[in-house]
Structures are given as C-alpha cells and as structure tokens.
Amino acid sequence: MTYKNSTELMQINGVPIYMNDLAEACLRGKLNLFLQGDTGSGKTQLAQDMTQYFPDRNLFILGRNDMDTRELFQRINLEKYRTANSTEELRELTDKINYNLFIVDELPNCVPAVRAQLFNLFDGFVEINGKACPIGNGYSVGIATGNIGQKFTESSNELGRALKDRMHVIVDTDYFAPKSSDTLEILANSTNPRVEFDQTTQATKDLIEEHKKLTSREIPLEKLILANYLVHGLDYCSNGSKRKMKDAWPNQLESHEQGSDVGLILPVSTRAAKSIIRLSEALDDIVSEKQHVQSKDYFESMMHAFKFVSAYSGILNSSLVQANYNNDFYKALDAVISTTKTQYDAQKEAIAVGIEMAYEGKKESRVLNKFTERWEFMRDILNSISEASKETKSSKK
Numbered sequence: 001m002t003y004k005n006s007t008e009l010m011q012i013n014g015v016p017i018y019m020n021d022l023a024e025a026c027l028r029g030k031l032n033l034f035l036q037g038d039t040g041s042g043k044t045q046l047a048q049d050m051t052q053y054f055p056d057r058n059l060f061i062l063g064r065n066d067m068d069t070r071e072l073f074q075r076i077n078l079e080k081y082r083t084a085n086s087t088e089e090l091r092e093l094t095d096k097i098n099y100n101l102f103i104v105d106e107l108p109n110c111v112p113a114v115r116a117q118l119f120n121l122f123d124g125f126v127e128i129n130g131k132a133c134p135i136g137n138g139y140s141v142g143i144a145t146g147n148i149g150q151k152f153t154e155s156s157n158e159l160g161r162a163l164k165d166r167m168h169v170i171v172d173t174d175y176f177a178p179k180s181s182d183t184l185e186i187l188a189n190s191t192n193p194r195v196e197f198d199q200t201t202q203a204t205k206d207l208i209e210e211h212k213k214l215t216s217r218e219i220p221l222e223k224l225i226l227a228n229y230l231v232h233g234l235d236y237c238s239n240g241s242k243r244k245m246k247d248a249w250p251n252q253l254e255s256h257e258q259g260s261d262v263g264l265i266l267p268v269s270t271r272a273a274k275s276i277i278r279l280s281e282a283l284d285d286i287v288s289e290k291q292h293v294q295s296k297d298y299f300e301s302m303m304h305a306f307k308f309v310s311a312y313s314g315i316l317n318s319s320l321v322q323a324n325y326n327n328d329f330y331k332a333l334d335a336v337i338s339t340t341k342t343q344y345d346a347q348k349e350a351i352a353v354g355i356e357m358a359y360e361g362k363k364e365s366r367v368l369n370k371f372t373e374r375w376e377f378m379r380d381i382l383n384s385i386s387e388a389s390k391e392t393k394s395s396k397k
Helices: 019-029 043-053 069-073 112-123 159-164 180-189 207-216 221-231 242-248 270-291 299-310 318-325 329-359 377-396
Strands: 010-012 015-017 033-037 058-062 074-076 091-093 101-105 125-128 131-134 141-147 169-172
Touching: 010 270, 010 299, 015 270, 019 043, 019 141, 019 169, 019 207, 019 270, 033 043, 043 058, 043 101, 043 141, 058 069, 069 074, 069 112, 069 125, 101 112, 112 125, 112 141, 112 159, 169 299, 207 270, 221 270, 221 299, 221 329, 221 377, 270 299, 299 329, 318 329, 329 377
Parallel strands: 033 141, 033 169, 058 101, 101 141
Antiparallel strands: 010 015, 074 091, 125 131
C-alpha cells in the first residue's frame, strides 16, 4: 500500500492494529467508513489504497455541489433514440451499478441537496425513476473523507446528521497520525504530492468472500450481552432511563451522576450495536490471521469497536468531554470502557451461572436478583433463554 502509518490504534490479545487494518475490517464487515482529518494527512490515499481489493469494481467521486449521483449509474441508449417514448426509456443502468466500493472525497463540501442523494448511496442503493436499484449485488461499502473543521451538521438542516448516522465508523486520522519514520519512508519513496492511484488489476484478498464467512457464523453470546449492556446498561440512570429523559439529560441527573459515565454518555442505538458487533468480528478475524490463533476473549475487540463506532457518533456529552478530557473524545470513551470493564468483571460469574441455569430451563431468584440497575436487562435475557429452553425440551418429548 502507498499509505504508510505505523501508529497503533489498538491492541487486541497483544496484536497491534493499524489504520489500514481498521479500514480492511470495515470492508470485511461491510461498514461505511468516514476518515476525518486535516489536509494532506493521507485520508484520500488510504481510501484509494482500499480499491486494490476491488480493482475493477470501485468508484471514486469528488464531492461537488453540482453532483447528481444518479447520473453516475445511468447512460443514454443511442439505439433507442428514435423509438423511445420518453427520456426515461432512453436511460439505462451502466455496469457501475455492480460496483462494490465507492469513495466520496471531501464529502462535507457537498451542499445539503447533494448530501441527501448520498443517503441512498451509503445505504447500498440508488433511486432511479422512483425505483430503488441495489448496488454491488448485495455488497457495497462507502468510504468518505473530510477535513477537520468541516462538519456533517449545519444549524439550518438535519441532513448532515442523517448522513453522519450512515457512517458506521468515524476515525480522526490526525489523532493517529503517521510517525516521523513513516514520513521519512513516504518522502524517500516518492516526492509526488498527489494521490497515488494504484494500477493493480488483481485483488490481494477476496473481501466479499471474507464478508460472507464473517456474517454466516453465529455471534458469540458474550458479544451479544456486551452489546446489550451498551444499549440498555448505559441507558440506566436514577431517573430510570436516559432515553426517556430526552433533552433533560444530563442537566436533570442527580448531582453524583453528572460527573460519572451516567452524565458522560448516552446509550448506543441498536443500529450502532450491530456495527460494533460487526466491526468486532472483523477485527477478531484480522487478529486471528496475524496470530494464527482464534481468541475466545471477546471483551477487547468489542470495546475497541465500541470506541471507533461511538467516539464521534454524537452520544458523548461534548461539554463534559471538553471540560474533563480536554476535548479528547477517544480519552472520554476510554473512561467509559474502563467503567464498563469494572462492571463486567464484577458480573461475569453471575452471568455465567445465570446462563447455565437458563439453558437448563431454570430460573432462580437468587441469581436473577444479582442483576439490578444497569444490569437489570440480564433478567429479561435469562428469562427468554429459559423459556426457549423449556419449549425445546417440551417439543422433544
């Protein structure tokens, strides 16, 4: 790859993960990726490097205010010119509708009207003549780039926020900038200031096959429980639910909660939880390939996935991040993860006992009563497993 960056983003089971690993994990997981950073930080080059996995099935788009994304997937059929009854009959889909990867460079430059067109593109289809046309035969991923200072949201509209919601993973490339040794290598290899467009014609890995393998296997129960904690456990507060508080959060929390993670972060959405699990699965695969061992400790990959899905998703209390973490969103997430680990470690034994009993179709108050406050969601999970186990046993008789 042309992009060079030996700065570690994370370690999972002692295996270092770098920026290109994270980008590949997004491709494996079919997760849209937004690279946010200053001009010349390598965002576009990293995105361009990812096209090597889809050498004949990628589309590079420069964000412009006069762009019509539908035109990218249509052409005029000259053979029908004399017989067509309408402009619609003259237009037909190009083979670009089967492309698997598209890159939108400088996305925040686009005006809201153009961003609205991109909603469908990042959701995997394009609307033509009122019909939704799927892109990539079921597999399409979008990578977008934007400079620091360019925002997804504008006070005059909500289109930016809606588009941001379609970015499953957002990375601040300045936070994980290349080391000086990387810069030395980059400059020594080439003084061309432009993005290098690789002419590779053979993909090094079949990412679509990797994606199919990833999505065909069963999700470990531990990951599902951790995801539930992020959705339901982080929703807990003295008022019952942060979601129900709506705009009253965090100002009307109890005073002792406002300085804790209760006042720092909102629960993740179900959509975000799916992204976290998917990214965690992809990261585990990459670690397994590097280490040649499949780890069964899923906490690390889930929490790292949580960090990169959520840091810039809007669920953090920005005023508290600025006051307590010097506006460092990653450090704020690290604090939430630290608390989550303490909480999880304290409940692991009870969770294991509860699940074992539930699979036997049993429910005992002494176990269920261990799950209170932010862990109360476990009661419903154990009850559900227990009832399902009873039905299974009954159907076998």
